Amino acid sequence: MVTAARRLDHVHKQLTTLAQRTTDDLHRVAQGCAQINSLRILQNSAVALDILAARRADAVEHHKDLIHTYQRATAAGTPQHRPPRKATVTSRGTPAASRSAAIPRRSRPPLPRYPMPPHRPELATFAPAVADRLPGHWTSRLNPARTGPEHFATLQRLWDEAGHAASLIEEYVHLDDAVMHGPGEQQLYVTHRPLRTGELVIAPLAPDDDAILEHHFDCIDGPSGITVPDDPVRAAALIARRLLPTYCAALQALRRHVAERPDPPRLPAPSPVRETVTLTWYPDGTFGAPYTSVPPEVRATLFMAGFCYFPHRDAFVLSAEYPEDDQVRRLQAVAHALTSAGIGVNLRRSGNPAEPTATSPPGGGPHPRRAR
Structure with missing residues (x-):
């Protein structure tokens, strides 16, 4: 009962803290002091509040069941001293007590046994316990901003070659997470595994260095995240054997690629070209080039590709x-034949042909670093 009460208090504290934080964010947006971020306030915070509310309701019902079971157990185990009842004689002359003793009594059904819900380990104690058992000097730090820019910047540095751990982390809402820091820029992301109460997800992180670019990850046999049990001893052994090497x-x-x-x-x-041929894309879907602009040595190549000479044009x-x-x-x-011969090819259009339609490339700008 004490453990269930502490768990209920912990879930209630998480719910009130997240609700107060979300209320403050919406209040700042209403005052015009901040801009609303739908992904943060309307999706992640709402889903997290629903999860915490459901967990608190479940904890309350479980606590009530424990109290009811405890009351029934103590009432059944306490002897009750009742005064002896006087034997009453019925009209037939048989004592009532002997008649009641002759009637078989129904056995009371056993009390229902409610299994204790599986307990998720607290990352505040699990992460330091695992860090103390890893080779080298390791420390752990809880992530205080689980929905802010710092949290999303951490998720962008996930280095999961297989992609299984990254999908478990990115496709679910996690109430807490931690980062373990080790020697040589080693960083491990730790969070609970969704839908599995007795397991956690451990995923490596790429170094947070602006000098590291996308091409530095080419031709590298990258690491992959793993799932570990909630036992710190077994988790540290699995990380040291399967992930750290x-x-x-x-x-x-990666550092060698950055230096090289x-x-x-x-x-x-x-390569430089000695002359250029321009092909025009017309509104009726045809491609053409004026006869006078085509060098004599190029005309045979156009004929072989299906071009025909139209005298009226x-x-x-x-x-x-x-x-x-x-046509393509x-x-x-x-293009292949002419460029191999040192002749450039230009392709332009005249008007707006119906098909195929030309699509403009998306807007530029620096590309964000994708999750590994």
Whole structure:
């Protein structure tokens, strides 16, 4: 009963803290002091509040059942001293006590046994216990901002080659998490495994260094996160055997790539061309080039690719009767043949053809670092 009461108080404290934090955020948004973030306030906070409310209601019902069971058990185990009853004689001359003793008494059904719900370990005690058992000097730190920019920046540094641990972390709402810091920039993300009360998820993190770019992770056998039991001794043994060797080797390879290739590889510059042929994309879906703009040595290549000379247009034209994919293959053949001969190819359009429609590339800007 004491353990159930402490768990109820802990869940209630978490619920009130999160509700007060969400209320403060909405109050600042209402006053115009901050901008609303729907992903943080309306989704993560709402789901976390629902989970905590359900956990508190379950803890209250379980506590009531424990109190009722305890009261019945103590009442059944306490002897009751009743005064002896006088034997009463019925009209037939038989004592009433002897008649009642002759009637068999029904056995009382056993009291229901409510199994104790599985207990999730507190990360405030689990993470330090695991850190003390890992090789080298390790420390642990709880993440206070579970829905802020710091938390999402941590999730972006997940280095999970297999992707299983990253999916367990990113696709569920976690009420608490921690980060363990070790030697050589080693960092391990720790949180509860969803839908499994007796297990936790351990995922390595990439170093938080602006000098590390995406191309530095190429050709590296990256580490993968694992799930461990809630026993600190067994969890530390699994981390040291299954995760740390691959993680340390990947960090060494990553630092070597940063030192050897600080900049991403650049594509080689195009070779110079002696002349250029321009192909025009017309509104009716045809591709053409004026006859006078096509050098004589290029005309045979256009004929082989399906271009025909139309005297009334005085141009080489690739008919729109060809399917779209067939047109693409023929244009690629022309471009490959001409560029191999040192002749450049330009492709422009005239007007707005109906099909295929040209799509503009998305807006630029620096690409955020994706989760490993």
